[in-house]
Amino acid sequence: MPLLQIRHADFLVGQKKILDDLNFALEEGDVHALIGTNGTGKSTLARLIIGNEDYSLSSGQILFDGQDIGQRSLYQRAQAGMTMVWQEPALFEGISVRDYLSLGHSLANLSDCLAQVGLAPDDYLDRLLDKSMSGGERKRIELAAMLALRPRLCILDEPVAGIDLISIDNILRVINRIKQNGSSILLITHQEDVAGIADQASLLCGGKIILTGSPDRVVSQYKSRHCLICNGQECGYAAA
């Protein structure tokens, strides 16, 4: 049984269909990359999965560990083991990094988690998560939290956005470490090198998952700009 399963999901904003009979499955232990052009609905899907209060399916189901979680709050989903690293981290403003990393009463070595994401523990453990921190620092701290909390499902929305080029390999190693710790990962990305570390990949287009397979196969389809579903009528991908 997949850890996460989405069945026949529709999501509408007004008359506009953002997700259209979308089906998706993420197997336990996998890193699964979700790829698609700007505005195809990747972050929307992530918000629906994690339980953002402004987002609920118009129809369809989200199953986590076989349970329909569609009516559960963000907090209840977090308790069930789902967490998300946001594209623009903004949660938990004002608490110390030490308290943030200990939120789940983690037994992990917090200094080690910070060191793994390239932050010196002595400089960061007692700093506050506030506007004085750069976007890249906050993203690293959120990734350190994934190492410390070891959630069952970790959703990473563009994890290397805002990370300097020479540190991207380090962040990819951290994602692999999160996996080795036992978390399954939904990895939202535009970048081929990032998708390349995944076990599986899916291509989102026209509100549907149009292809699932190896990252190589899916990235190659993505780059061909030929949509298997709408022939470019809806998503702008040209027909082959």
Ligand SMILES: Nc1ncnc2c1ncn2[C@@H]1O[C@H](COP(=O)(O)OP(=O)(O)OP(=O)(O)O)[C@@H](O)[C@H]1O
């Ligand atoms: N609450 C909302 N109100 C209006 N439109 C919305 C809302 N949420 C999402 N959308 C629209 O849904 C579409 C999908 O947005 P989403 O942020 O999920 O795309 P994305 O694939 O993550 O894009 P990007 O790669 O640019 O981050 C966009 O056209 C967006 O404007």
